Amino acid sequence: MPAYDVMPDIELFQPVSVEDAAELAGRLGEKGWLLAGGQDTFGWLKDRAKSPEAMIDLKGIDALKGIRETADGIEIGAFTTITEIAENPIIKTRFNLLASAAAHVASPQIRNMGTLGGNLCQDTRCWYYRRGLSCYRAGGNTCYASGPESMNREHAVFGASRCVAVSPSDTAPALVALEATMIATSANGSREIRAEDFFVGPAVDIVNMTTLQADEILVSVRIPNTWANAEFYFEKVADRNVWDFALVSIATAMKIEGGVIRDARILCGGVECVPRRLTAVENRVVGRPKNDATGDAVAALATVGAEPLHQNQFKIPLMENLVRRALRA
Amino acid sequence: MNARLNRRRFIKGVIASGVAATASGNWYSAVAERPKGAVERLLSINVNGRTRRVDVLPQETLCYTLRYKLGLTGTKLGCNRGECGACTVLIDDVTHYSCSMLTHSVKGRRVQTVEGLQAADGTLHPVQQAFIDELAPQCGFCTPGQLMAAVGLLKANPTPTREEARLGMSGNLCRCGSYDHYLNAVMRASGQRT
Numbered sequence: 001m002p003a004y005d006v007m008p009d010i011e012l013f014q015p016v017s018v019e020d021a022a023e024l025a026g027r028l029g030e031k032g033w034l035l036a037g038g039q040d041t042f043g044w045l046k047d048r049a050k051s052p053e054a055m056i057d058l059k060g061i062d063a064l065k066g067i068r069e070t071a072d073g074i075e076i077g078a079f080t081t082i083t084e085i086a087e088n089p090i091i092k093t094r095f096n097l098l099a100s101a102a103a104h105v106a107s108p109q110i111r112n113m114g115t116l117g118g119n120l121c122q123d124t125r126c127w128y129y130r131r132g133l134s135c136y137r138a139g140g141n142t143c144y145a146s147g148p149e150s151m152n153r154e155h156a157v158f159g160a161s162r163c164v165a166v167s168p169s170d171t172a173p174a175l176v177a178l179e180a181t182m183i184a185t186s187a188n189g190s191r192e193i194r195a196e197d198f199f200v201g202p203a204v205d206i207v208n209m210t211t212l213q214a215d216e217i218l219v220s221v222r223i224p225n226t227w228a229n230a231e232f233y234f235e236k237v238a239d240r241n242v243w244d245f246a247l248v249s250i251a252t253a254m255k256i257e258g259g260v261i262r263d264a265r266i267l268c269g270g271v272e273c274v275p276r277r278l279t280a281v282e283n284r285v286v287g288r289p290k291n292d293a294t295g296d297a298v299a300a301l302a303t304v305g306a307e308p309l310h311q312n313q314f315k316i317p318l319m320e321n322l323v324r325r326a327l328r329a
Numbered sequence: 330m331n332a333r334l335n336r337r338r339f340i341k342g343v344i345a346s347g348v349a350a351t352a353s354g355n356w357y358s359a360v361a362e363r364p365k366g367a368v369e370r371l372l373s374i375n376v377n378g379r380t381r382r383v384d385v386l387p388q389e390t391l392c393y394t395l396r397y398k399l400g401l402t403g404t405k406l407g408c409n410r411g412e413c414g415a416c417t418v419l420i421d422d423v424t425h426y427s428c429s430m431l432t433h434s435v436k437g438r439r440v441q442t443v444e445g446l447q448a449a450d451g452t453l454h455p456v457q458q459a460f461i462d463e464l465a466p467q468c469g470f471c472t473p474g475q476l477m478a479a480v481g482l483l484k485a486n487p488t489p490t491r492e493e494a495r496l497g498m499s500g501n502l503c504r505c506g507s508y509d510h511y512l513n514a515v516m517r518a519s520g521q522r523t
């Protein structure tokens with residue numbers, strides 16, 4: 001009979017402990033594929049653009065699920081769904097930036113199925129690459145998105161190095177703003193990685209979007225109380241409000257005292273292969289009130305050094321305007 | 330497959346012949362030689378309150394199992410990539426795209442499809458009745474998915490505002506553009522519109 005199901009023939013393992021999953025991931029190496037909610041995974045497999053031999057399903061591992069309070073903040077298991085994060089009362093009251101970013105991911109059903117770990121580890125949405133073309137990121141020796149005729153409206157305006165793909169995750173800029181850290185485990189032990197160092201651009205590694213190795217599992221994300229209850233702003237501009245990835249998004253956390261901004265973290269998504277920290281803007285807003293005048297004064301700093309491609313120049317005014325909007329009183 | 334063979338008849342044929350149909354072809358026999366450690370292929374899954382025994386490939390999506398192995402063709406396959414909502418089902422009362430999940434991940438969980446909405450005596454579910462009363466569907470292709478999205482939404486939030494309902498239904502496309510009628514039906518089913 002014909003196979004209507006377009007899924008390829010692939011092995012499936014369903015371990016119930018992190019240790020077993022890490023052992024499998026180590027043994028299978030590049031042939032293995034960690035499976036969380038599958039919302040990034042199944043596209044790759046159905047299109048035959050990636051062909052791992054086995055999936056390691058993390059769903060049965062209870063230790064990867066849930067949100068708990070720690071001595072100095074909260075810890076979110078990597079297999080916590082995006083919906084749980086968007087609706088969790090602790091996250092909504094103390095770290096609403098993350099709840100708001102999570103609520104902007106994809107569609108309700110995808111948020112019910114997709115996990116935080118998967119959202120952070122998902123691969124870029126550059127369609128040349130996802131189509132299965134052998135570009136730099138796929139191990140080849142060209143970039144199809146940066147030529148004069150290329151379709152690159154969605155691509156990077158910063159940090160290109162042969163590859164011009166952007167980070168697709170809505171939760172990533174929020175977590176960098178909140179100074180989160182990621183805990184990764186392999187058969188050789190665990191390590192803690194700052195969110196800012198977790199995401200990597202093509203100049204560092206052109207085939208991976210994160211520092212995770214093939215045998216490492218993201219176990220949890222820790223958010224310290226550093227930015228708890230700060231003033232947050234999240235906005236995502238996309239072609240449609242549902243399903244579409246950010247053309248540009250902004251995630252900000254600010255501490256305001258005595259009418260002026262004392263400290264700020266300002267990040268943009270959709271403009272670089274990693275969440276882009278607008279350090280120059282952060283520095284300039286400190287000591288100023290949060291209002292339109294400040295927004296107008298600092299907006300242009302957001303895009304200094306930008307190198308737009310021929311179809312994505314609109315991202316320059318868009319980024320600047322998002323900075324202005326984030327700074328409205 | 331013979332192109333002239335009527336699709337619905339073909340589907341029925343596959344379901345009736347059960348194992349024989351799924352066991353033919355090298356697409357399947359390659360799978361039979363799996364090394365140890367892989368998942369068990371014979372699954373018991375709870376669909377619409379009944380336990381169904383079914384032989385499931387490791388990579389099989391729930392939508393495929395429901396439609397082509399259990400004969401529950403009310404669940405539609407639209408895009409097959411999480412972008413339309415036609416395949417929406419409830420897993421433990423929560424909406425999921427059945428095209429984008431493995432059948433192996435529903436072990437021990439309750440699956441509800443559009444076939445499971447009406448009562449045993451054939452009385453329509455209140456949401457189904459509201460869909461009819463509001464003339465919500467046009468061509469009907471997206472309707473089973475819209476129904477399941479509406480039922481899932483009202484289980485979590487029995488009296489949503491219109492805006493909350495809009496958000497709750499936002500993962501389901503309608504090619505006929507019947508969105509406002511579906512929203513009216515959700516508001517009617519929640520008792521907020523008569």
Ligand SMILES: Cc1cc2nc3c(=O)[nH]c(=O)nc-3n(C[C@H](O)[C@H](O)[C@H](O)COP(=O)(O)OP(=O)(O)OC[C@H]3O[C@@H](n4cnc5c(N)ncnc54)[C@H](O)[C@@H]3O)c2cc1C
Pocket residue numbers: 033034035036037038039040041042043058078079082104105106107110113114115116117118119120121122123168169170171212216217218219243244245246410411412
């Ligand atoms: C139609 C559509 C629209 C979308 N729109 C958006 C959007 O607007 N915004 C957005 O942010 N995302 C969007 N996404 C992406 C989706 O939100 C993410 O793909 C989803 O959150 C990924 O989570 P998952 O658990 O399903 O990941 P999976 O597909 O299971 O995994 C994704 C990747 O992460 C790896 N991985 C997963 N968990 C771990 C772990 N614990 N440790 C190490 N590696 C791991 C997997 O190996 C895989 O490579 C969209 C997806 C689709 C299909």
Ligand code: SF4
Pocket residue numbers: 124126127128129135136137138142143144145146155162163164165
């Ligand atoms: S932008 Fe990156 S992923 Fe896209 S074609 Fe170029 S090298 Fe490949």
Ligand code: FES
Pocket residue numbers: 405406407408409410411412413414415416417426427428429
């Ligand atoms: S068929 Fe599943 S979302 Fe379109």
Ligand code: FES
Pocket residue numbers: 465466467468469470471472502503504505506507
């Ligand atoms: S009624 Fe035709 S697609 Fe929705």
